[in-house]
Amino acid sequence: MSSDRTRSAILAAAERLYADRGFGDVTLRDIVAEANVNLAAVNYHFGSKDELIAELFVTRSLATNRERLNELKAAEETGGGRAPIDAILHALVGPTLRGCLGPDREGSTAARFMIRASIESVPPIRRIKNREVDHLRKFIAAMRRAMPGRDDADLYWGLHFALAMAHHTIREKERLTKLSEGQCDLNDVDAIVDRVVSVSVTALTGGETPAKKAPVRPAVPHGRLTRQDL
Amino acid sequence: MSSDRTRSAILAAAERLYADRGFGDVTLRDIVAEANVNLAAVNYHFGSKDELIAELFVTRSLATNRERLNELKAAEETGGGRAPIDAILHALVGPTLRGCLGPDREGSTAARFMIRASIESVPPIRRIKNREVDHLRKFIAAMRRAMPGRDDADLYWGLHFALAMAHHTIREKERLTKLSEGQCDLNDVDAIVDRVVSVSVTALTGGETPAKKAPVRPAVPHGRLTRQDL
DNA sequence: TTGCAATTCAAACAGTTGTATGAAACTATC
DNA sequence: GATAGTTTCATACAACTGTTTGAATTGCAA
Structure with missing residues (x-):
């Protein structure tokens, strides 16, 4: 063959x-x-070249999604069909973060590839990411079971923010290290996962839907540029 | 001339x-x-082409940073030199979100350009973004004044997560709309800003950093793909 | 007007890119 | 060992890219 x-x-x-x-x-x-x-x-x-890239990304992506669902399923079985919210979010962001960060993954080609894919977002990869919605819906369903009272919109925002923190940490790990002058340990993946989960949970369980006390600030018009010092 | x-x-x-x-x-x-x-x-x-792109991005980027600092300064003056943490974070994420989202910005070329820049991240733009660190340090300084007890690392993480939520919302607004089937209103920018600030504040003021155990998973080699159903 | 610099223009350059071709080499089956 | 199907290979293709060139044109000052 x-x-x-x-x-x-x-x-x-x-x-x-x-x-x-x-x-x-x-x-x-x-x-x-x-x-x-x-x-x-x-x-x-x-x-074609694009199909090669797509295959590379799909392979790694499927692996991550499989891990996610395995972890979710395990948590749900432990909880008798209903996993607690922190376990759900842990299953969501854990595999992604572990896959891309961490000292053992430093030399991992797969990890570095996925970081690139997260940063550059080339067309064939974007196309695949757009199909990820169905996969995420499974987590929304689990979250709905874990927090029956919560508004659906809050669940979506919670999941969205959890992914935001995970992906942004992967994308900007270099910058965060530089900004914090090493005070943020990007190698302690478990601590990062816990931090992301913890913030996401308090975002979901904590305060009611944001109050309407939005302050008003002045709009700043465009000026003309002279210095390039961003 | x-x-x-x-x-x-x-x-x-x-x-x-x-x-x-x-x-x-x-x-x-x-x-x-x-x-x-x-x-x-x-x-x-x-x-060169890259310098053209850089100039486009720097122009818009400087405008956003100017807005941010104006808002921060205003908040600090109101508070007698010490702005509250929510005002600081509001000054950080507000201009970015308002600049890229919102119904009035639908037709704005500048807004759509900045969304693109956020998604595609082409080399000349990446180079500029890397110089953003000094700008962010001003917000870290303000946060330090607002929360004198807090560990520096927590402040960095808080700022990092706030930016994560803001930028990810801009990057993935299409997907969030699709995922939530319209239940997340991406046009109500003020509500989004409040939500991001609220989550960031609870992340910063809320619980301590927990520690847990993490499972180990195997590396996944490349196989032959048959189904493309991510 | 004359002179000089700034700007515009058409054209070409030099290099790279992903893809296609058709012949050659291989492999397995009968 | 002939055959059919698969895989490799060198090469060419066709299109596109950002950039450069040198001559024409313009605008302004003396």
């Missing part, structure tokens, strides 16, 4: 190069050189 | 096209066609 050697070599080389140098900087010729295969092999095995 | 007409036309056309179609899809030839100027004008007036 034909050795998958070429196919696998392309996948591995592509993931490594994309992880190291980003999508914008890596051409098919770079990939086939790294993989020691012929240029035409990519189109033969994957159809 | 030579009319700025060509220069301005290029800026306007570029911002409009980038806002509509993204950075990856727009070439210099598209821009000069839209602006009705000669192709060489871009390099003549801006030096």
Whole structure:
């Protein structure tokens, strides 16, 4: 049935190069050189460059989603069909954060690739992410069971903010390290997961839907630029 | 002094096209066609394509930062040199959210451009964003004054999460609308700002950082994909 | 007007990109 | 070992990219 050697070599080389140098900087010729295969092999095995990228991302993405659902299921079985809200959110953000951060993952090509995918967001990957909605709905359903009284909109916002904190931490881990001058430990993944979950839970259980005391502030018109010092 | 007409036309056309179609899809030839100027004008007036993009982003970015600092200053003056934490966070995320979301901003080219810049993150823009650290430090300083007891790391995490929620809401507003089937109102910007601030404040004032145990999971190698159903 | 600099313009440049082709090499089956 | 199907390979293709060039044009000052 034909050795998958070429196919696998392309996948591995592509993931490594994309992880190291980003999508914008890596051409098919770079990939086939790294993989020691012929240029035409990519189109033969994957159809197109975009399909290669899509396959790389789908593979990693499916793995994360599988982990998420496993953790969710385990929590629900423990709780007799109803998992507590913190366990649900833990199942949601844990696999993503563990997959991309952490000292053991430093050298992991898969992790670095997923960080790139999170930062650069190239078209074939964006297309796949848009299909993630169905997967997230399962977590909304679980959250609804855990907090029957809560408004649906609050649940959506809670899930949205949990993902926001997780993904933004992955995307901006470099900047946060620099900003905090090392005081935020980006290697202690478990602590980060707990922090994200904790904030998300208090966001969901805490204060009622925001009161309407929005202060008014002046609008600032555009001026003309002279200095470039952002 | 030579009319700025060509220069301005290029800026306007570029911002409009980038806002509509993204950075990856727009070439210099598209821009000069839209602006009705000669192709060489871009390099003549801006030096390079990247410098054009940088100038576009810096302009909008400076405006946002100016708004932020104005709001912060106003809050500090009201509080006699010490602004309350919610006002600080409001000054941080308010201008960004108002700049990119809201019904009045629907047709705003600047808003749509900044959303694009937030999503696609092209090299010249990334370079500028990396210089944003100094600007954020001013907010950390204000937060330190507002919460003298708090650990610095907690402050960094709080600011980081506030920005996470704001930016992720901008980046994923389409998806959140779809996921929530319209139950999350992305047009009520003030409500969104209040929600983000509220969550951030409870994150900062609320519970201590917990510690827990974490399970270990296996690395997932690449296999052959048959179904593409993420 | 003359002179000079700033600006515009058409055209070409030099390089890269993803993809297609058709022949060659391989592999497994009968 | 001939055959049919799969996989590899060198090469070419066609299109697009940002940038440069050098001549024309414009605008302003003396």
